[in-house]
Amino acid sequence: MPTPANPGRLVMERIPSKSADLSEWYQAVCYQAELVSQAPVRGCLVLRPYGMGLWERLVAELDRRFKETGHENAYFPLLIPESLLLKEAEHVEGFAPEVAWVTEGGTEKLTERLAIRPTSEVIVGVMYAEWIQSYRDLPLLINQWANVMRWEKRTRPFLRTAEFLWQEGHTAHATEGEAAEEVARMLEVYREVAEDVCGVPVYKGEKSPSERFAGANHTYSIEALMPDGRALQSGTSHELGQNFARAYDITFAAEDQTQQYAWTTSWGMSWRMLGALIMTHGDDRGLRIPPAMAPTEVVIVPIPRGDTTRLDEAARELYRACKAAGLRVKLDDRPGQSPGYKFNEWDLRGVPIRLELGNRDLDAGVATLVRRDRAVKEEGQKQQVPLGEVVAFIPTVLEQIQHSLTAQARTFLQDHTFATLDREEFFRLLRERAGMVDVPWCGRPECEAAVKEATSASTRNMREPARAERCVPCGEPARYQAYFAQSY
RNA sequence: CGGGAUGUAGCUCAGCUUGGUAGAGCGCUGCGUUUGGGACGCAGAAGUCGCAGGUUCAAAUCCUGUCAUCCCGACCA
Numbered sequence A: 001m002p003t004p005a006n007p008g009r010l011v012m013e014r015i016p017s018k019s020a021d022l023s024e025w026y027q028a029v030c031y032q033a034e035l036v037s038q039a040p041v042r043g044c045l046v047l048r049p050y051g052m053g054l055w056e057r058l059v060a061e062l063d064r065r066f067k068e069t070g071h072e073n074a075y076f077p078l079l080i081p082e083s084l085l086l087k088e089a090e091h092v093e094g095f096a097p098e099v100a101w102v103t104e105g106g107t108e109k110l111t112e113r114l115a116i117r118p119t120s121e122v123i124v125g126v127m128y129a130e131w132i133q134s135y136r137d138l139p140l141l142i143n144q145w146a147n148v149m150r151w152e153k154r155t156r157p158f159l160r161t162a163e164f165l166w167q168e169g170h171t172a173h174a175t176e177g178e179a180a181e182e183v184a185r186m187l188e189v190y191r192e193v194a195e196d197v198c199g200v201p202v203y204k205g206e207k208s209p210s211e212r213f214a215g216a217n218h219t220y221s222i223e224a225l226m227p228d229g230r231a232l233q234s235g236t237s238h239e240l241g242q243n244f245a246r247a248y249d250i251t252f253a254a255e256d257q258t259q260q261y262a263w264t265t266s267w268g269m270s271w272r273m274l275g276a277l278i279m280t281h282g283d284d285r286g287l288r289i290p291p292a293m294a295p296t297e298v299v300i301v302p303i304p305r306g307d308t309t310r311l312d313e314a315a316r317e318l319y320r321a322c323k324a325a326g327l328r329v330k331l332d333d334r335p336g337q338s339p340g341y342k343f344n345e346w347d348l349r350g351v352p353i354r355l356e357l358g359n360r361d362l363d364a365g366v367a368t369l370v371r372r373d374r375a376v377k378e379e380g381q382k383q384q385v386p387l388g389e390v391v392a393f394i395p396t397v398l399e400q401i402q403h404s405l406t407a408q409a410r411t412f413l414q415d416h417t418f419a420t421l422d423r424e425e426f427f428r429l430l431r432e433r434a435g436m437v438d439v440p441w442c443g444r445p446e447c448e449a450a451v452k453e454a455t456s457a458s459t460r461n462m463r464e465p466a467r468a469e470r471c472v473p474c475g476e477p478a479r480y481q482a483y484f485a486q487s488y
Numbered sequence B: 001c002g003g004g005a006u007g008u009a010g011c012u013c014a015g016c017u018u019g020g021u022a023g024a025g026c027g028c029u030g031c032g033u034u035u036g037g038g039a040c041g042c043a044g045a046a047g048u049c050g051c052a053g054g055u056u057c058a059a060a061u062c063c064u065g066u067c068a069u070c071c072c073g074a075c076c077a
Helices: A022-032 A049-068 A089-098 A121-131 A176-197 A243-248 A272-281 A309-324 A339-348 A359-364 A390-415 A423-431 A445-455
Strands: A036-038 A045-047 A079-081 A100-105 A108-116 A140-149 A163-173 A203-206 A218-225 A231-239 A251-253 A259-261 A263-270 A298-303 A329-331 A353-358 A366-371 A382-386 A417-419 A436-441 A458-463 A480-485
Touching (some): A022 A272, A049 A163, A121 A263, A176 A263, A176 A272, A203 A480, A218 A458, A218 A480, A272 A390, A298 A309, A309 A329, A309 A353, A309 A359, A309 A390, A359 A366, A382 A390, A390 A417, A423 A436
Antiparallel strands (some): A140 A163, A218 A231, A231 A263, A353 A366, A366 A382, A436 A480
């Protein structure tokens, strides 16, 4: 098996088996499916057109929902003066180890260092202080699509890179209750996009204090489970209380004529979600992209033999018909590659439906429709569909594929979630990296630290109430029901 | 930040021990035959051997330095 001293190695060999080595498989698929390339910069990723296509699908689905829930997009600067960053103590402490700094401009050394944003609460807070004067200015509901940078020690495509693409919502409210509602609303948007669009089932819950966002009062997350039994945090939503409002002086005149600090929130989802999608659905042949997320839903592969005049015209006609029906379709009429090569390539790229069109089909007046969610030669993988009906039939099949991929993922999550009340079994499951271990928990940081020490697993998120009296790891009174797992 | 490795053609690598014409496979280009699950033949293009010094008649090869990347850990969307 290749150990990628240079990941280009993974570009030429056939991909390794997914079950044998998830990490090898994952990297090979990311490079070979042409989602990303390694950049000549440490820790950074080049998003290739196909990867960008995936990201654009996610952006479209999220952005539509943000607008529907009353948010507007804006853009804030990449750089944050050090003095501003220092104002919220907990926040600084949390991010300090991973901030990259700009110290020179042109040939001049700067008098004040500029941080490359690891997140934008600070710069947004400063502007909100200026914009918010009255309760009539609230709520202020803004989202930004941006890149951020965190000087990560160890990186993996999508899951952890120094620079990454994400969206960050920043809102300000007159009351704590409204802020709490906002945080819950956006977490639900994330759940919906993860499950209904990406086909990645998740658990919603609150983060424990040790896993909380630096400077937040409450952090909520959605957590997915990867095939190797590790959890992946896929979206977060934070109640920042009045912490940032105090640090950056975001105050407003309330209806009762008192001056008050605003209640702020922030929430984010990154291209990490794509990593979750890739690992969740992929198989030994490569990606399997849920149709709702697929940059290309249908690919047409003509099978040339002898004179191709009739075939060329039929393929173009089929392409036009798909296009007219609003499908994201590609016609692969490259002359240089054999059909078999193309089949494998499009399988690798995870396109949900392939339409094969050859003389045999044309003579019978059909196209051969091939589903990516079925194994090669599996019952139902290929079917003949009359040419006159194929375009109308495709949406039904796409929907079936979306459902079947989602159902498989949900079954996996259920089969790898263990509710136990037995202390020994709890530790054993975590050590074996069995999946999500769902137990009554006391909520004490010391208890969580002890579990981490023993198993390298920690709480992923939690909810109330506990389903039993006693905390499973330590035996103290239980307050929460918590998912424990090893994480990415 | 600790431990380990690697920089030679677009990619993966050999060559270095023992200094002496720069190599292979894949990919790429051209022509021909092919094409229903990764086709084949012939011809061809392509490299300041990471960078900087040093030793030597001569350095991909030996020495010194330097830069970069990757992997494994501890920390993190």
